[in-house]
Each structure stands twice: as C-alpha cells, then as structure tokens.
Amino acid sequence: MIHMQLRYSFRLYPNGPQRAALARAFGCARVVYNDALRARETARAGGEAFPMIGDLSKLLITEAKKTEERAWLGGVSAVVLQQALRDLDAAYRNFFDGLKGKRPRMGAPRFKSRKDNWQSVRFTTNARWKITTGGDLSLPKVGNVRVKWSRNLPSVPSTVTVIKDAAGRYFASFVVETEPEHLPETDSVVGIDLGLGHFAVLSDGTKVDAPRFLRRAEKKLKRAQQSLSRKVKGSKNRTKARVKVARAHGAVADARREFHHQLSTRLIRDNQAVAVEDLAIKGLARTRLAKSVHDAGWSAFIAMLEYKSARHGRIFYRIGRFEPTSQVCSVCGVKDGPKPLHIREWKCGACGAALDRDINAAVNVAKAAGLAVSACRAQVRRAPVPAQRDEAGTHRDGQLTVAGIPVLRAGSGSQSAVSCRRA
Ligand SMILES: [Zn+2]
DSSP states (O other): OOOEEEEEEEEEEOOHHHHHHHHHHHHHHHHHHHHHHHHHHHHHHTTOOOOOHHHHHIIIIIIHHTSGGGGGGGGSOHHHHHHHHHHHHHHHHHHHHHHTTSSOOOOOOOOOOTTOSOEEEEEOGGGTOEEOTTSOEEETTTEEEEEEOOSOOSSOOSEEEEEEOTTSOEEEEEEEEEOOOOOOOOSOEEEEEEOSSSSEEETTSOEEOOOHHHHHHHHHHHHHHHHHHHSOTTOHHHHHHHHHHHHHHHHHHHHHHHHHHHHHHHHHHHOSEEEEEOHHHHTOTTSTTHHHHHHHTHHHHHHHHHHHHHHHTOEEEEEOOSSOGGGBOTTTOOBOOOOOTTOOEEEOTTTOOEEEHHHHHHHHHHHHTTOOOOGGGGBOOOOOOOOOSOOOSSOOTTOOEETTEEOOOSOOHHHHTTOOOOO
C-alpha cells in the first residue's frame, strides 16, 4: 500500500494571550536555531567535528534551561525546540546536497531574525497537541486556538506547523498520512492547455476562467497597491497601506488556492486520465510573460492535479511538447506552420476543419499523452463554461469531503475528533 503525505492548511485565530504564547514559542525556537547554527559554525571554524543533533539538544536545550540567561526556554514546549534543531539539520542537508549536485543549489543556513516575514514552529505527535471535540487546535503551553476549517482532514494528522505570515495572519499546516482512495473508473480523459487568455482550456472544448471571487480579490489587491504607491515614504499612512497590501496579497493567494482546488478536484473526479503540458517546455517562464505565468500559479495547480491523481487512482501525464501545438491540426495531424499569437481561430489548409487555437492545443496535449480524445472537439465552439463555484473545498450539509471528493468514511472516534465544523 502506498502511503501519501498530504498537507492541509487552515487559518488560525489565536486570542491575545495565545498570540503572546506563540510569539514566545517563535522566539525560543529561533534562539535555539541560532545557538545551534553558531555552535556548528564555531566548530567548523575551529576544524572540529560537526556537532550532532543529540549533543546540541543536550547542550542548547536541556542544559541551557538550567542557566539564568536561557531559563525562559522552559516556557515553551520542548518539542518546538527539538524541531528547530531538526530544521537546522535539514537546512544543512539541503545545502550540502546542493553542493553535491543532488538538488538545486541553495545558500548556507542563515541566522533567523525576529524581523523575518515568516515565523513558524512545529509540533509533532509527542508534543501532545490535539484537535478538541469542539474543533479547536489545542497546543501545549499555548491553549485551545480557534481554527477556521475550510476542508476536512482525511485522517488524524501527525504534525502541525503553526505559521505567522508577513500580514500577521496565523495558519496551522497539518501533515496527514493517508492511503490512496480510488474513485470509480470513468471513460473520460482530458487534455489541458494552460494559457494566458483563459486559465485553462480543456480538450472537450471547455474554457475555464478565474472565478469571480478570485478576480475580486485581485482587484482589491491592485487598489491597495495603488494606494500604497501614493503614500509618502516613511509616513504612518504608508505603514498602514503596506499592511493592507500584505493582507490583500494573502487574500489573493487564498482565493487562487481555492480555485485551483476546485478545478483540479473536478478534473480528477470527472476523468480517468489527465494530460497537461510540461511548463518548462512551454518556455514562458523566462520571457516577459513570466509575471503572468507566475500569477496564474500554474505549477501549484499542476502539482495538485498530480497528487490528486495519485491519491484517487487516476493517471497523470506531463507531456513535453514535441512541436508547437498551434502548428499541428488536431483533426488531421497536418503541420501547417506557425501562426502569430493574435490568430485565435483558423481553418486547417489540409482538412478544412475550423480550429480554435486553445482547444486545438488542448486536444494535441491529450493526443501527445496517447489519450483518445475526440479531435472534432478542437473545432470552434461558442459559449465558454465558467468553473463551478460550488465545487466544495468546504463541506456542505455535514457531508464529509476533501475538496469535493468524499474521503472520510463514517469513522472511528479519533477521526470524528478531526471532523470539522464551520467556524
Ligand atoms: Zn486538418
């Protein structure tokens, strides 16, 4: 049986004392991280052996708590401090693996600052955190924090990371071990062309645009950015405006993630196989289109398609483009040359099919993956269909779903502890 690790994030609403307790936890984890980094750098400079995590734990946590200047480390969960040491270990491992060419190169671990935009602490199982029957997140030495459950957890999570972002928002990110839950088989398959005109065009002719809730969030962000640019540098109003921009950014990111969840869930539910073009092949990322590519969040969306396929027994194809999809007629396969971007529709010179640029590309993507889609669907059709709004991602009528796919069977007591309520 394949086990999968999934990550689920939810907004947290700590009260005043809880925010203070979390600030202490962030601070203590940061101090231990920095102490360990200093110890390792000192050892390295002195040509000594790299201190092991067990030794660091004894020295920088257990022993340090007994000293006057680090006694306050006792005020937070010891697990949080242990995890800070593990984070540093992972940072070193990634750094060395980068040097060896095992993964992309990255910088050496750096000291953390209280001014960092991103603060986090991690609680593992032995920290004895839990989700209360009332649906709060109970954290050691912090208390029962209110959670806004936007989707259901498929099983009891093993780890929770509490994050505070640049906009001052708090999140709980749960790691959940789960087994694949295959959906009933279907005959449908789909090719997806990700584009700039529409977010996605499907080989069945559906054109999917960003939903209204996302466009609204984007508009709000734009207004906030414009307002910020008009504020005098160093002024109080500018600081306020900057917080507003950070919040609006967060709202856009949330709305986009929600949209990606809805669409990917629908595609995986409705199709046995999905094919999508490899974005590296698409070659847009380094062009002036880079910003819109980045904004569209294609890679996050593709990652969702991939993990949901694995999870629900669907087949996922990432295809490399063997030739520009707009040059090949998806009906007869004849390549009739490049067409400038403004040409959205044309008639195939060989077979006479009236082709829509985006749908033609989506059909070609499906065909390149070896999927049997009907090529006539590439022919021009009107009436674009918007993405469904009600696609879940939240649960309705007490029905348990994860992003629209039923996952949690009527369950054991431990599962009901994580079954969620609407905040
Ligand atoms: Zn043709």
